[in-house]
Amino acid sequence: MAEFLLSPPLLLMLGSVVLAAAPRNVLPRTVLRALLLALPVYSLWRFWGLDLGDYAQFELFGQTLTLVRIDPLSRIFVVIFHLAALIGSVYSFYVKDNFQPLVGVFYAGSALGVVLAGDLWTLFLFWEVAAVSSALLVWVRRSGRAAGAGLRYLGMQMVSGVLLLAGIVLLRHEVGAAPGWAEFRNLTGFLEDGGLGFSNLAATLIFLAFGLKAAFPLLHSWLIDAYPESTPAGAVFLSAFTTKFAIYALARAFPGQSELIWIGALMTAFPIFFAVIENDLRRVLAYSMTNQLGFMVVGIGIGTELAINGAVAHAFADILFKGLLFMAMGAVLYRVGHVNGSDLGGLYKSMPITTGLCIVGAASISAFPLFSAFATKSLIMSAAVYKEYFWLWLVLLFASAGVFHHAGIKIPFFAFFHHDSGIRCKEAPRSMIVAMVLAAAASMAIGLFPLAELWFGVANPFYELLPYPVDYAVYTKTHVITQSQLLFFSALAFATLMRTGLYPPELRSVNLDADWFYRRVGLRIWDGVATAFVALHRAGYATAGRLAATALETAQRHLGPQGFLGRSWLTASMALWVAVLLAAYLVVFYWRLG
Amino acid sequence: MAHHDHGKHGGKSYWLDRKGNVAKVFYALIAVDVLWLAADFFYKKKAEFDAWGGWADGGFGFYPVYGFVGAFLLVLAAKQMRRVLMRSEDYYERRRDGGAS
Numbered sequence: 001m002a003e004f005l006l007s008p009p010l011l012l013m014l015g016s017v018v019l020a021a022a023p024r025n026v027l028p029r030t031v032l033r034a035l036l037l038a039l040p041v042y043s044l045w046r047f048w049g050l051d052l053g054d055y056a057q058f059e060l061f062g063q064t065l066t067l068v069r070i071d072p073l074s075r076i077f078v079v080i081f082h083l084a085a086l087i088g089s090v091y092s093f094y095v096k097d098n099f100q101p102l103v104g105v106f107y108a109g110s111a112l113g114v115v116l117a118g119d120l121w122t123l124f125l126f127w128e129v130a131a132v133s134s135a136l137l138v139w140v141r142r143s144g145r146a147a148g149a150g151l152r153y154l155g156m157q158m159v160s161g162v163l164l165l166a167g168i169v170l171l172r173h174e175v176g177a178a179p180g181w182a183e184f185r186n187l188t189g190f191l192e193d194g195g196l197g198f199s200n201l202a203a204t205l206i207f208l209a210f211g212l213k214a215a216f217p218l219l220h221s222w223l224i225d226a227y228p229e230s231t232p233a234g235a236v237f238l239s240a241f242t243t244k245f246a247i248y249a250l251a252r253a254f255p256g257q258s259e260l261i262w263i264g265a266l267m268t269a270f271p272i273f274f275a276v277i278e279n280d281l282r283r284v285l286a287y288s289m290t291n292q293l294g295f296m297v298v299g300i301g302i303g304t305e306l307a308i309n310g311a312v313a314h315a316f317a318d319i320l321f322k323g324l325l326f327m328a329m330g331a332v333l334y335r336v337g338h339v340n341g342s343d344l345g346g347l348y349k350s351m352p353i354t355t356g357l358c359i360v361g362a363a364s365i366s367a368f369p370l371f372s373a374f375a376t377k378s379l380i381m382s383a384a385v386y387k388e389y390f391w392l393w394l395v396l397l398f399a400s401a402g403v404f405h406h407a408g409i410k411i412p413f414f415a416f417f418h419h420d421s422g423i424r425c426k427e428a429p430r431s432m433i434v435a436m437v438l439a440a441a442a443s444m445a446i447g448l449f450p451l452a453e454l455w456f457g458v459a460n461p462f463y464e465l466l467p468y469p470v471d472y473a474v475y476t477k478t479h480v481i482t483q484s485q486l487l488f489f490s491a492l493a494f495a496t497l498m499r500t501g502l503y504p505p506e507l508r509s510v511n512l513d514a515d516w517f518y519r520r521v522g523l524r525i526w527d528g529v530a531t532a533f534v535a536l537h538r539a540g541y542a543t544a545g546r547l548a549a550t551a552l553e554t555a556q557r558h559l560g561p562q563g564f565l566g567r568s569w570l571t572a573s574m575a576l577w578v579a580v581l582l583a584a585y586l587v588v589f590y591w592r593l594g
Numbered sequence: 595m596a597h598h599d600h601g602k603h604g605g606k607s608y609w610l611d612r613k614g615n616v617a618k619v620f621y622a623l624i625a626v627d628v629l630w631l632a633a634d635f636f637y638k639k640k641a642e643f644d645a646w647g648g649w650a651d652g653g654f655g656f657y658p659v660y661g662f663v664g665a666f667l668l669v670l671a672a673k674q675m676r677r678v679l680m681r682s683e684d685y686y687e688r689r690r691d692g693g694a695s
Contacts, residue, residue, distance in 0.1 A: 009672045073655045127628060144687075145687070184667075258665050267601050272668060273668065273671060273672045273675055274672075274675075276668060276669055276672035276673075276678075277672050277673070277675060277676050277680070349606075375683055384641075385642045385643075385651070388643065390643050390650070393643070393651075394650075394660075397660060397664075398660070398664045398668075401660070401661045401665050401668075402664070402665065402668050404665075405665050405668060405669070417610065420611070475671065477637055478637070478639050478640075481630070481633050481634075481637070482639075482651075482657045483657075484630055485630045485631065485633070485634075485657035485658045485661060486657045486660065486661040487626055487660075487661065488623070488626055488627050488658075488661070488667040489630075489657070489658040489659075489661035489662040490661040490662065490666075491623060491666070492623055492624065492627050492662055492665040493661070493662045493663075493664075493665035494665060495620050495671070496666070497619060497666065497669050502669070502670070502673075503669060504669065504672065506672040507676075507680070508683045509676075509680045509681060509682065509683055510680075510681050510682070510683060510685050510686065511675075511676070511679040511680055511681070512678075512680075512681060513679075519686055520686075535659070537639075
């Protein structure tokens with residue numbers, strides 16, 4: 001029993017539920033917060049003591065389900081999800097209400113359930129729990145926009161769940177048994193058998209289910225739509241889990257699937273155009289997240305050990321630096337009330353610490369040498385070079401320059417520098433700063449470990465956590481120089497565009513994206529269908545009413561007091577009619593006999 | 595929740611507030627870029643791709659040119675996208691009957 005209750009997913013989920021249910025007078029806020037932080041710490045410590053293998057198996061409807069399966073791929077996600085739960089909780093202590101960290105830790109537990117699931121049914125269960133609990137983190141903003149965005153978000157997450165369920169059921173039909181670990185790992189095989197069989201269809205549905213949560217192009221707009229509508233803390237939790245366990249699921253089930261290369265390449269490239277013209281700086285970060293997920297998807301598509309290592313390492317690093325950037329913009333949102341690039345500027349005077357930490361996040365996402373993405377994205381880039389994907393490499397290089405442009409420069413520049421907007425506010429609350437320092441320190445550590453290994457021969461604990469052994473030199477002369485050249489000249493382009501006035505000004509606006517199709521076109525179609533339905537209903541109702549009235553009138557005429565059938569009749573006429581009936585009966589009887 | 599406090603630090607002048615200093619930052623960036631470009635003279639890169647005569651990843655100045663031109667064109671292209679994609683801030687909030695623009 002303890003094996004179940006103390007497994008990372010259930011420990012975090014049940015723990016947060018118990019804490020939420022505890023009466024306030026029994027559990028003062030500070031004690032509750034201490035216990036809440038202890039949950040991920042204890043869970044990670046306990047997890048660390050476990051060897052690779054299966055734990056917490058149980059029978060359900062004659063099938064063996066595995067709650068916890070630890071292997072090198074799931075292990076690294078378990079570690080980072082615990083860290084994200086911890087950092088997110090610390091960050092969210094800026095409000096007195098503990099609702100957000102409690103839901104956040106619960107949501108982290110469901111994400112742990114996804115990456116530890118030893119079969120597809122268990123995966124599906126946590127897939128759905130994560131969808132619902134994360135929607136709460138959108139709604140917690142308690143604004144009209146957040147209500148709508150949360151509903152659309154939940155709808156899209158449910159579509160992913162339905163696709164996954166349909167895929168699993170079809171797969172069960174095909175293999176004749178509960179799809180377990182073997183099927184989960186062989187989805188690439190099913191997808192590539194090329195036939196139109198159920199297993200192929202099943203794998204396709206599951207591929208799309210994973211792809212929706214990994215923000216594949218055209219399936220991505222739920223992310224852009226919902227995350228920026230959440231609270232400062234809500235967005236930090238949201239940015240960590242759903243998209244990353246989708247990356248885990250793709251890496252588990254579809255490594256080396258060549259379609260992923262070009263899907264990923266598209267994901268790295270198109271969002272940066274939107275990010276340049278987006279005014280809401282947290283929405284810029286959401287676009288930038290799609291772009292970073294693209295790098296991971298490319299890595300999974302290439303599928304070599306180096307590439308998968310790169311994809312997983314980049315997911316780990318992204319949770320930290322994207323979390324850090326969301327935290328910095330969250331701090332601005334909290335202090336100023338909005339994060340519109342058009343109305344900010346000069347905040348470095350009021351929030352110098354947040355500014356510095358934001359710049360660390362910006363340097364990390366831009367893959368500057370010494371910062372985290374340099375030690376993670378390089379693995380993916382090199383994997384593309386080794387497989388001689390020239391055009392892919394060019395796209396990734398362009399996207400790398402673009403990341404620096406919109407996330408590395410635009411975010412800190414328009415929020416903290418640019419023209420002084422005249423806004424003077426307080427520095428971010430202490431809990432926010434502590435959380436940002438933790439994320440910044442971790443981001444820098446990831447970037448510095450390979451250097452420590454190179455110079456002092458210290459083993460790199462981060463690379464040792466990756467699913468495959470790492471034989472890769474990050475800090476070569478060529479890497480450092482070429483990456484710096486790319487980034488500094490990208491910066492020069494930005495500075496030149498600013499000084500010449502060619503740079504598009506930040507404008508209060510929204511830009512149409514794929515969600516337009518369901519928020520406008522879809523809504524119009526829905527309106528049309530609904531109007532037609534109402535008209536049909538009215539017409540049917542009117543016709544039915546007329547028919548009923550006619551029937552009633554006819555009945556009234558014939559059966560009413562004056563009606564032909566309702567009148568009083570003479571006894572004699574009744575006797576006459578009985579005689580007629582009897583006579584008719586006799587005639588028929590003789591005719592039948594004859 | 596918002597703590598606007600205009601003018602509290604109004605008297606304090608910052609280094610970046612002076613226009614000349616912003617220009618200094620720009621020129622410093624140009625100087626750094628020149629140094630990074632010059633770095634290509636001092637070491638030998640091994641070209642992994644044959645494309646473009648090996649210039650793509652082995653030649654002089656490829657990364658600086660690609661970084662500058664890529665970022666420049668990115669912004670100009672995105673600027674043009676606004677013509678098609680940009681709507682007013684309350685585009686999705688407006689009532690359905692009068693909402694089309």
